[in-house]
Amino acid sequence: MSKTPRADLWFSLVIIALAVAVVIESWRMPRFANLGIHPMSVPGLTPGALGAALGILGMALFLRSLRGRKVATATDPTAAEGWLRLASTLAFCLLYAVGLLGWLPFWLATAIFVFAFVLAFTWRARAAVRAILTAGCLAIATSAAVTLLFERVFLVRLP
Amino acid sequence: MEELGLFLNAVAQQALPGNLFNVLWATLLGMTIGMLPGLTATLGIALLTTLTLRMGADEAIPVLICMYVGAIYGGSRTAILLNIPGTPANAASALDGFPLARAGKAGEAMGLATFGSFFGCLVGMLLLALIAPQLAEFGLRFQSYEFFWLAVFGVVISGRLTALDDPLKGWIAGFLGLLLAQVGQEGIHAYQRFSYGSVDLAGGFGLLPALVGAFGFAEILCVMKQPAYQAVRDVGGRILPRLRSLAARWWTILRSGVLGTGMGIIPGVGEDMGAWVSYAAARRASKRPESFGQGNKEGLLSAETGNNAAVPGAIIPVLTLAVPGSAPAAVLLAAFVIHGVRPGPLIMIESPTFVFQVAAMLFWASVALLILGLLLTKPMLFVLRVRREHLMPVIFVLCVVGAFAIASRVFDIWVMLGFGILGFVLRQMHYPMAPLVLGIVLGSILDKNFRRGMVLSDGSLEPFFTRPISAVLAALTLFTVLWGLAPVRKAIAARVRRSP
Numbered sequence: 229m230s231k232t233p234r235a236d237l238w239f240s241l242v243i244i245a246l247a248v249a250v251v252i253e254s255w256r257m258p259r260f261a262n263l264g265i266h267p268m269s270v271p272g273l274t275p276g277a278l279g280a281a282l283g284i285l286g287m288a289l290f291l292r293s294l295r296g297r298k299v300a301t302a303t304d305p306t307a308a309e310g311w312l313r314l315a316s317t318l319a320f321c322l323l324y325a326v327g328l329l330g331w332l333p334f335w336l337a338t339a340i341f342v343f344a345f346v347l348a349f350t351w352r353a354r355a356a357v358r359a360i361l362t363a364g365c366l367a368i369a370t371s372a373a374v375t376l377l378f379e380r381v382f383l384v385r386l387p
Numbered sequence: 388m389e390e391l392g393l394f395l396n397a398v399a400q401q402a403l404p405g406n407l408f409n410v411l412w413a414t415l416l417g418m419t420i421g422m423l424p425g426l427t428a429t430l431g432i433a434l435l436t437t438l439t440l441r442m443g444a445d446e447a448i449p450v451l452i453c454m455y456v457g458a459i460y461g462g463s464r465t466a467i468l469l470n471i472p473g474t475p476a477n478a479a480s481a482l483d484g485f486p487l488a489r490a491g492k493a494g495e496a497m498g499l500a501t502f503g504s505f506f507g508c509l510v511g512m513l514l515l516a517l518i519a520p521q522l523a524e525f526g527l528r529f530q531s532y533e534f535f536w537l538a539v540f541g542v543v544i545s546g547r548l549t550a551l552d553d554p555l556k557g558w559i560a561g562f563l564g565l566l567l568a569q570v571g572q573e574g575i576h577a578y579q580r581f582s583y584g585s586v587d588l589a590g591g592f593g594l595l596p597a598l599v600g601a602f603g604f605a606e607i608l609c610v611m612k613q614p615a616y617q618a619v620r621d622v623g624g625r626i627l628p629r630l631r632s633l634a635a636r637w638w639t640i641l642r643s644g645v646l647g648t649g650m651g652i653i654p655g656v657g658e659d660m661g662a663w664v665s666y667a668a669a670r671r672a673s674k675r676p677e678s679f680g681q682g683n684k685e686g687l688l689s690a691e692t693g694n695n696a697a698v699p700g701a702i703i704p705v706l707t708l709a710v711p712g713s714a715p716a717a718v719l720l721a722a723f724v725i726h727g728v729r730p731g732p733l734i735m736i737e738s739p740t741f742v743f744q745v746a747a748m749l750f751w752a753s754v755a756l757l758i759l760g761l762l763l764t765k766p767m768l769f770v771l772r773v774r775r776e777h778l779m780p781v782i783f784v785l786c787v788v789g790a791f792a793i794a795s796r797v798f799d800i801w802v803m804l805g806f807g808i809l810g811f812v813l814r815q816m817h818y819p820m821a822p823l824v825l826g827i828v829l830g831s832i833l834d835k836n837f838r839r840g841m842v843l844s845d846g847s848l849e850p851f852f853t854r855p856i857s858a859v860l861a862a863l864t865l866f867t868v869l870w871g872l873a874p875v876r877k878a879i880a881a882r883v884r885r886s887p
Contacts, residue, residue: 235816243559250566253581260576268841271578274834275569282562289555310612317611318808321604321783325800329787342780349776362777370781378788383441387791387800 233296236289243286250279313349320345334386335371343367393740394516397747406449407751413450414755415763417457421473422465422770425610426782428458428474428658428715429602429824433595434785436722437792444726449748451722455715456508456698456752459658460760463500463691467493468771476658476697479666479690486682494626494764499684501760502633503640503691508753510644510692511651511699515706516746518652523707523742526732531840532851536860537654538565538833541710542826543864545655547871549819554871560818561655564826565833567592574835587798594721596790596799597806597827601820602714603786604807607779609814615775626764632684639669639685640692647693651700655825657713658697665693695756699749706730706742709832714824721828725793 254276259267320341328337346363378384401407413435420431431454439447462473467484480500487496529537542565546557570581571591582588633640643665650661669689670679679686701712702719709731711717723730734741790803810820844850852861869875 232816239816243563246566257580258578265576266842268846269575269838271573271576271580273841274837275566275580277837278562278566278569282559282566285555285559285562289559292555310614314608314612317608317779320780321607322804324783325787325804329800330797338784342784345780345783346776350774366777366781370784374784374788378438378792382438384437384788384792385795386788387797 233293236293236296240286240290240293244283244290247279247283247286251276251283254279316348320348329387335375338374339367339371342370390516390520390743393743394746397740397743398750401449401747401751409446409450410453410751410755411759413453414457414752415759417454418461418759418767419770420454421458421461422767423773423778424465424469424471424473425606425775427602427606428455429598429718430606431458432715432718432722433599433602434789436595436718436725437789440725440792444728447726448723448728449751451719452745452748453752453755455719456695456749456756459694459698460501460504460756463504464497464767465771467496467500476662476694478659479662480687482666482680482690483683483686487684487687490682495628496687497764498626498628498761499688500691501757502628503688504695504760505753505757506640507644507647507692507695508698508749508756510641511648511696512746512749512753514645514648515699515703515749516743519703519706519742520735522703523732523735526708528856529732531836531843532854532857533860534832534836535840535851536857536864537708537710538829538836540860540864540867541654541829542822543867544653545825546819546822547867548653548656548660549821553817556818557822560813560820561822561826564823565830568827568830569834574831575838587796592802592827593793593799594827595718595793596802598714598718598824599786599790600803600806601810601824603782604803605810605814607783608807608811610775611779626761636685636688639689642668643689643692644696647696648700650693651697651712652703654704654710654712655821657701657716657821658694661697661700662690662694665689702745706734706745707732711825711828714821717824717828
């Protein structure tokens, strides 16, 4: 029995919708009949079959999650804190990868990201100077080391 | 005897100071990555692949193999000291390793894990040198029908074995992987599927950015969501296990080595199952099975021997069939291709000595593991004192650089982010990652061989079921599916109970 019946129900609907969309898109793919190619080599054949297979699996998950009872789970007092940490991590990472990179030079974007990330998660009002110094040192060290190591030593292009 | 000569020759050829230096640092780096909760062998190999892009194949491949071996071993430290598996492959090691540490025998447990990993790698290496040439020769009989079934069987068995309590989720992950692999230009008519005019999507999802996302970014999110782990200050006691005690357990080592390698060979199953199956076999064979899980040294030894033996095991199908035995092996397969090595059934014809070179690389990696593992037990505790808040932003920077560096495409960074979020969500819902990865790797093989087979048979499905190897693979796939269905298992069990 699944440990996450409600999530399974929603995810099964996503899977079924995806499978239906894939089958329709595969059907709409060109058959190249004018080029005289074999009808069994058309590009939509495999994705269509895979979409159908995924649809069957999604349906099985859907039916199972309908039968599944609600599992009573004890509330974890640290769960809300965990989700907050997760949301902050996601925000910092997306801001760096989608926002800062490309807009600022790599070394500067990296230094800002590492500094902000470390400071946000280690900030204590009583030890503010220490937190700022640690975050600053780590930011400079990471930015310098990654830039030098990848670009100069291993000759890899940086974003 | 010819094989032994080729192997010894390869061992001698690689015993150059520069090579050995690479072996030492790459194994140490692997151990460090394996020790850090949240960092896996898959991520380590993927990131190191970008660093070794400009190296020659003879330098880069040993480095990647050492990273692989080191990371799977390194995870045992965290399992023993923190009761948190450093990599998924070390989960079984925590069962007896942590109770041993609590009893003040952490040093001895780490020593035992080191020797277990060393011997496991050696047994796997020997089996690789013996089996790989035979399997490659057997693989020459494979045509489109067989490769199609191999891809289907790989995804089905991987989904079954990596999600033992819920195979449906394993299969969904696997088929999702196969479907994601269909995005981009297909290999027969060069038609751009699901790309909607986007040049980036026409290139498909790169395997390495996807893996860096699924195993790097997703892990960062998981680690940051969990409560922080406690730092360890001391290991206590002796580190070197008594030789007499090791010699008395030779059968456990051999059995776990063979079982681990066997599990490694099965597509997409990998090191964690290598450890669990070896652990279960050791428990079944023990005179005191009740002591397993309470600090039984044989339990720890079997798990660590099994997971490290699975490393050479997972490389065997990579070399001979171009099908990965595990998620880290999937990255290794991509790295082989990047460095100009063409794995597959033709490997013994095109590069007959390469299999033995890989065996020699595994030999040197296992030697480095033994030396570094025993010498650096206490200094390496420093790694476990690094706070996750300090480590994770650095890892994310490496994930971004690693995803971008392969093809210098910003799109690959987005792929990494997308697969990271998808991987995190799937993990939260208890979907295994290994079938997803295997699906992405096997998607192209399945597509091309299915359509080629259908063209060759003029639209008939008959050869897919009547050719001998195809029929066996089809039967195995069907058996795996039926075995995974709870009603079928219950019906068989009821029938067995009823029969006199």
